[in-house]
Amino acid sequence: MSYNVAIDGPAGAGKSTIAKAVAKKMNLIYVDTGAMYRAMALFMIREQVDENDAAAISGKCQEADITIRYENGEQVVYLNGENVNAFLRTEEVGNMASVTSAQPAVRRKLVELQQVLAAKSDCIMDGRDIGTCVLPNAQVKIYLTASSEVRAKRRYDELTAKGESCDLAQIKADIEDRDHRDMTRETSPLKQAEDAILVDSSDLTVEEVIEKIMGICERARR
Ligand code: DC
Numbered sequence: 332m333s334y335n336v337a338i339d340g341p342a343g344a345g346k347s348t349i350a351k352a353v354a355k356k357m358n359l360i361y362v363d364t365g366a367m368y369r370a371m372a373l374f375m376i377r378e379q380v381d382e383n384d385a386a387a388i389s390g391k392c393q394e395a396d397i398t399i400r401y402e403n404g405e406q407v408v409y410l411n412g413e414n415v416n417a418f419l420r421t422e423e424v425g426n427m428a429s430v431t432s433a434q435p436a437v438r439r440k441l442v443e444l445q446q447v448l449a450a451k452s453d454c455i456m457d458g459r460d461i462g463t464c465v466l467p468n469a470q471v472k473i474y475l476t477a478s479s480e481v482r483a484k485r486r487y488d489e490l491t492a493k494g495e496s497c498d499l500a501q502i503k504a505d506i507e508d509r510d511h512r513d514m515t516r517e518t519s520p521l522k523q524a525e526d527a528i529l530v531d532s533s534d535l536t537v538e539e540v541i542e543k544i545m546g547i548c549e550r551a552r553r
Contacts, residue, residue, distance in 0.1 A: 334359070334453040335468075336548055337461035340475035341510045341521060342425070343482030345532050345540060346457040349475065352541045354455045357548060362399070362448055363406055364458035364465070365428070367441045369419040370397050370408045372427035382430045389436035397441065399448065422505065429509045432459075433516040442519075459513055462524035471551045472527035473544055479506050481533045 336359065338346050347363055354361035374395040380387050398409045407414055418424065431437055438460075445465050449456060456465065462472035477485075483503035490497045513521040523529060528547055532540045 333450060334470055334552070335449050335466050336455040336471040336473070337466050337469040337524075337527070338455065338457040338473045338475055338544075339459055339462050339521065339524070339527065340457075340473075341479075341482070341513065342429075342506055343486050344475045344477050345485070345537065346475050348537060349532075349540050349544060350455045350457045352537075353544055353548065356541075356545060357455070358453070360401065360448075360452045360454040361406060362445065362454050362456040364441065364445055364456060364461065366406065366408050366416075366419055367397055367399070367444065368428040368432040368437070369424050370410045370415050371395055371437055371441065372424050372431050373415055373418050374410055375431050376424065376427055382427060385434060388431050388434045392431075392434070392437045392440060397444065399444070426505065426509065429512045433512065433518065435518045438518055459521040460519035462527045463522060464519045467524075471548050472524050473547065474523040474527040474529050475540070475544075476529070476531055477533040479503055479510065482506055 336353070338350050340346050347365070351361050353359070371392060375382070375388060375391060378391055380391050396411050400407050400409065407416055408419065409415070442465050445456065448454065449466055458465065462469060462474070480503065483499060483506050486502050486506070487497060487499045530540060530543055535543070
């Protein structure tokens with residue numbers, strides 16, 4: 332049986348940074364499920380599907396073939412044979428992903444892919460429903476969160492460091508909108524699994540969070 336660590340939490344809590352670091356230290360594969368939902372959203376944007384048209388999203392998603400490969404230790408997402416990694420991390424794609432991921436047809440397709448990956452490899456997988464739906468038997472479940480102020484400030488710093496101009500209040504409003512959508516949707520809403528350990532990173536450095544999560548994983552391995 333493979334060893335699986337599930338990390339769930341809201342946008343901007345630091346899940347991917349932490350999961351990548353823990354994966355390296357524990358020799359696990361890092362599976363970024365948000366990137367799969369983003370690839371699906373990119374497909375919908377390119378196909379000009381209306382985000383309010385649930386039937387169109389459900390129908391169209393059958394035409395998107397999403398696969399994952401690992402190249403030089405990095406997860407690469409292929410959308411109908413094209414490497415789309417470079418297009419996934421925009422605000423437009425993130426916001427569309429939050430809308431299209433609410434559709435059960437989209438979730439069925441991507442959850443199956445995630446479960447196959449986790450069954451064949453020791454991995455740390457991050458997302459919104461990993462501990463509650465995708466990997467209910469994961470050996471470790473973490474719910475990683477931080478206040479929306481802290482998450483917005485981190486995103487703001489990240490964008491300004493890249494030279495992009497942005498507005499802190501707008502970023503915070505977008506994060507809160509996204510939290511609301513992710514937490515209140517009918518299918519697999521974001522919530523802490525009953526057996527998940529809560530880690531609030533608001534007042535912790537990245538190194539402190541990694542240390543905390545490594546400690547939790549090591550205790551579960553014994
Ligand atoms: O983690 P992220 O920002 O890359 O995720 C983008 C969107 O995808 C997020 O708003 C909700 C959705 N998502 C999901 O519904 N379930 C997951 N397991 C991962 C992401």
